[in-house]
Amino acid sequence: MSVQTISTGSQAAPKMSARTRDRLLSIISPLALLVLWELCARFGFIDTRFFPAPSSVVSTMIEMLRTGELVTHTAVSMQRLLYGTILGGVPALVLGIAMGLNRPIRALFDPLIAATYPVPKSAILPLALLIFGLGEASKIFMVAVGVFFPVVINATTGVLEINKIYLDVGRNYKANRWNTFWTIALPGALSVIMTGFKLGIGIGLVLIAVAEMVGAKSGLGYLIWSAWSTFAVEQMYVGLFVIAIIGFLITLVLNELERVIIPWKAE
DSSP, X not given: OHHHHHHHHTSXXXXXXXXXXXXXXXXXXHHHHHHHHHHHHHTTSSOTTTSOOHHHHHHHHHHHHHHXXXXXXXXXXXXXXXXXXXXXXXXXXXXXXXXXXXXXXXXXXXXXXXXXXXXXXXXXXXXXXXXXXXXHHHHHHHHHHHHHHHHHHHHHHHHHTSOHHHHHHHHHTTOOHHHIIIIIXXXXXXXXXXXXXXXXXXXXXXXXXXHHHHHOSSSHHHHHXXXXXXXXXXXXXXXXXXXXXXXXXHHHHHHHHHHHHOTTSOO
């Protein structure tokens, strides 16, 4: 009995899982950066006129939340981001998978995508404003453009990387185009497609901020620009912080969604 007790007590504590470790590191790294920033501001290593302490920015953020100003701007930007992601991501997903499955379609659209993808997306903002005006359509269009290219490129690449034996099995079992799309191409390319959506939504966040700075009276981009014009530095950083938090949360949500819908993906 005593030997069993000793051996049980000497067992090592259970190790932390890799997923828990990664989650802790993803939280610790931004917090460490904020603590370092706070210390540099308090001890005078940086000019707080241009780099205010995070505690000051958080205080301003709380006040803007209390008045409802920050909630309004954030909701407007998130709505534009959602609509743009749907309008740009769904056609890109369908086209990308079609390009991966069908050689003539790939030969038809691949040169167009290769030619238009390198064009800076922010450079087409004047054209978007000229065509769609200063309303919501121009902002949603900018997000859609930002989401479209990463999704269509990643979807095509993902389908092309599928082992040909799966497509051959589908053809042998007389699978039609819809079954091939839904049961072979989409699941096989889903991991790469999710990466495309992560990249696209990140670009969409950048473009919605740029579009709101130029042609909007609401949104986080407008908040940042108006704060800069009045030298309200804390409010400007509030807008930047909120965009960073939104990007971080969207990435977390997409990562969790990826674990649910792609359980076969290796950790």
